[in-house]
Amino acid sequence: MSLLSITDMKVSYGHIEAIKGVSLAVEEGEVVTILGANGAGKTTLMRTISGLLKPTAGTITYDGNDITQTRADAIVGLGIAHSPEGRRVFGTLTVEENLMLGAYTRPRTEALETRKQVYDLFPRLLERRLQLSGTLSGGEQQMLAIGRAMMAKPRLLMLDEPSLGLAPIIVKNIFAALADVRKTGVTILVVEQNARIALKLADRGYVLEVGKIVHEDTAKALMASSEVQEAYLGKG
């Protein structure tokens, strides 16, 4: 049984259908990436899984339970953490307050243990732990957003565009950290426009185009596919 499976899901904003019947599955321990251009529906898909949006049709099953109608704040407690697009750190709160909020559903002593792991992974956050997070650089904010999601100690970690707006060297650092995170056995679902670096990290991938999945394969096969190369890897 898959850790997460989505069947025939449709999501609309008013009259505009952003997800037009998507089915996908994520197995425990896997790293799965969803590739797609701007406006393909990647963020909508992520926001629907974490409960911020409700689908108009279809079901979302997590760990054998139907979570289609579960509230976002309850879904976190089930083990799904979502690092949203654009980082969305709480700018007027300190780095440490942001991290502790990530563990809002967990007992404090456990949270402190996870916080140590997050600081080991991103030492920059430890250096800046008492700084207001709005004053961090973009890369540091992304580290904070990922660290904050890890604070929930999720079984499924969802990352929406961790490379967004960051310099290539910082993107590299962040994906190196994510490679370390995957070694801990956590399942990762990552949405990316930067297909090359996402496919390097992932086991499998889906390609989303205007609300529909058009390809699905192992990361290796997707990397080799001429269509994907042409559209997402910049080779003609």
Added chain:
Amino acid sequence: MDIFLQQLINGLTVGSIYALIALGYTMVYGILRLINFAHGDLAILGAFIGLTVITGLAGSGGAPANWIVIVAFVLAVLVVAIAGVLLEFTAYRPLRNAHRLSAVVSALGASMFIQNGIMLIWSPQTLTFPEGIMPQTTYNFGSVVISATQIFIVTVSLLLMLALYLYVNKTRFGTAIRAAAIDQDAARLMGINVNKVITSVFILGPALGAIGGLFIGVYYRQAVFDMGWIYGLNAFIAAIIGGIGNIPGAMIGGLLLGLFSSLASGYISSTWQQAIVFGLLILILMVRPTGILGERVADKV
């Protein structure tokens, strides 16, 4: 110099009352980006509940004055907190996803509803608080007079503000309130039940407002059904001066407004006091539209 000190004392008293009421405006605005125009009326509802308790218990005789005052404050806080939660459920929650203007109209309607409710339940006339309930002691320093009531009001207000500040800044739920005020969706992704946060704000704000309202009652020893409008307006101005949405800002704004309007009435004219207060508001909005403590940190995008 004596006039100055006297007005300083009076201003501090009124200012701490404004600050207590301003906190309710600023907390609700912080979370919902909504001005709860009914907040001043909720505060005055607190004064009327207190008045009823005090008159009832003082009339029956026997109960010591201190206890009467405590019971009055506790009941005022309880009733007004419940009224605050009901207000949010009936007037604001159904409009959560509606146009901003709809909620503003609903807020104004709720204000009139409470105001008229007070008039129908109590009286359209000015009601007075019985004598001898608050301590009558006064302390004279030269020609400067400080009453025990003033000391009571300022001390309790400052303690309550300190408690609120610590609650919001040092506790887990307090941090959740601040997080929800910054970004509701991100707060949900942390596992924070934002509806619970909103309800808590509609308990805390009106509870503090009720204490402020009852302070007005015992300080001036009278209550009129429609005085929520002017006191609410002043507290609202205080919240804006401090930077609406900012909790320490509301405290500072309240105290400053109290001091300023008291000095204005002492030195310039008490008839023009309110006009001078509005003048100050316009001046501050021109120089610093975000208020004194508004938007300290710009979020990087």
